[in-house]
Amino acid sequence: MSATVGEPPVLDVGVRANSGARFFASGAGSVLIKLYLGVFFVVLFAPIVIMVAAAFNAYPSPSITIWQGFTLKWFAAIFNDARMMTGLMNSLLIACGVIVIAIPLGLAGALLLTRLESRANGFLYTVLVAPIMIPGIVLGCTSMIFWRDAFGVDAGLFTAMMAQASFIASYCLLLFMARLSRQDRSLDEAAADLGATPFFTFRRVTLPFLAPTIATASVLAFLQSIENFPTTFFAIGPDYTLVTEIASRMRFGLSPMINAIGVIFIVVTVVASLIWASSRVRAERQARAGA
């Protein structure tokens, strides 16, 4: 009796009917898909592995085929290289400035586009998102010329920051718009109805709702800024960031120091994302415990 009751119904009819699924379930298909996965991961990760390995090779040009022994001297070299360190500081400075400018700009644009019920919305949207489509070179050059001619500001860190912020703000705008479109508009009305001024409503209702997106947009803005080359290169004039400095050294041949910088970036990114992910898991667990 218990044997018949416990029997689950056989439901693999769909799989049998699907010839593709049957092929991949068979021996030959299984081998093929494993092979494909293998190639996929090799293409994805092999360059990184080689790049990382070369950072520890004593040979003075990035290589793993000519192995001259393990060394950490390329890492030490970064910290002894004044231009690299200045470039890094400049990059971080610009990135922080970009966050400060792009987040409020993007948020203001998103609020305007989601709240304003006007026929101009479509046009405004196009204008505000356009910087993403415009080539980086154009943004860089025009920013440099604009600040020089209109305000007498010479090309430098400031113009590079403004040039970057002009398109990074558009990315932030898209993130904020996606978030705001999911907000219940009656919350704003309820707040106003209870006597709240628009600013009070923004501070107590809208901003807490947007907080996770502000964090995400800041990370995105930071990464976009740090890795940006074309816009920065054409707007920065005589100054330089880590990325433009690395690029300019390409002309004289590469040093494994570049690989060492790459390794540091990878480690920082992986560690940061692990911390982020684990904090999310912890927050979710707390939320569930609280409920």
Place this chain on the structure above:
Amino acid sequence: MDGKSVELSGITMVFDGYTAVHPTDLTIPAGEFHSILGPSGCGKTTLLRILSGFQRPSRGHVLIGGEPVDHLPANRRPTAMIFQSLALFPRMSVRDNVAFGLEARGMGRRERSQKADELLALVALEAHADKRPDQLSGGQRQRVAVARALAVEPAVLCLDEPLSALDLKLRQHMRTELRSLQKRTGVTFIYITHDQGEALTMSDRISVMNKGRIEQVGTPTEIYDAPATPFVAGFVGEQNVFAGRVTAIENGFARLDGPGGTFTGRRMVDVSVGDEAILMVRPERTGLAGPDADDGNRLSARVEGRELEGPYLNLVARDATGRRIVLHLANDGRAHPEGGPAVIGFKPEDAIVMTAARGAAEAAARVDGAGADTVGRLGARG
């Protein structure tokens, strides 16, 4: 807390050439529980949003407590609104939700928390003050919304179909609760609903709205027993409808000759001899006539379906002309088998006669719809 009177004068709302609210006048005395009843899209929510200040009327004025408030935005009007979605702030505790309006007015933390706790006690939620809205049940969230609105001591509380998301039992319970809360606080309640049961049970007075116009304002009894228009008659409760021509008028009664027979009912204002008119009678005022009963109006029909509701019995009968007649009878133990003959009777004072000119087709359609619904249910049972 003290309620204030509300006066709408010549309020009109036009959206892109479509008139959502035709010029409307309405006066609601302070402390009244007033329902605005109507089908969806009749303009009732627009009216409420104009009163609350979320929408500017195309024309007309709003007065609260005799003071014009046309120039005041929503956050400066002495009104509070309970939204259909409730619109509780999801990232705040229940206490902070209730205290929100006080916080917006700059009240200190201690003071506003204390006031919020008092209001939560009023709606019996003091034990849930530290929870978040999504940790509460539907009925509890409802009560938080009420407490939050009352916290700002509004003179007028606007409720936009606040019970529509609740299940039937809870809805009935909340009706009683809202009604008693209104009596205790003395705040003027303006309650928007499409549910005639809600409007009839809770309100001091009801405005029945249709297509952007208020068709009748009156007490629940007036609305139910003396509907001013065929729409009101058909929308509030069910009606059996007979069409015909008015052949005589005497002592406030009108006689109607139609294909189904000759019937007498109370004459409404604009009926005169020779008019095409309709006679309407409620299913619960329509009875089965005994052999010697003197009901005034009689017709022969055949029982087509029966539905037992326990204490009541609903019968659907059809007369020789094919007209469907619904009867709500007290369950006196008699069977009234399907297919059997029935003599149906109703008193002239229970029936009303109106001209068919305005909205009659509409009323008839609604009544037929209600009848079809009953028949449908009976069919499913049978």
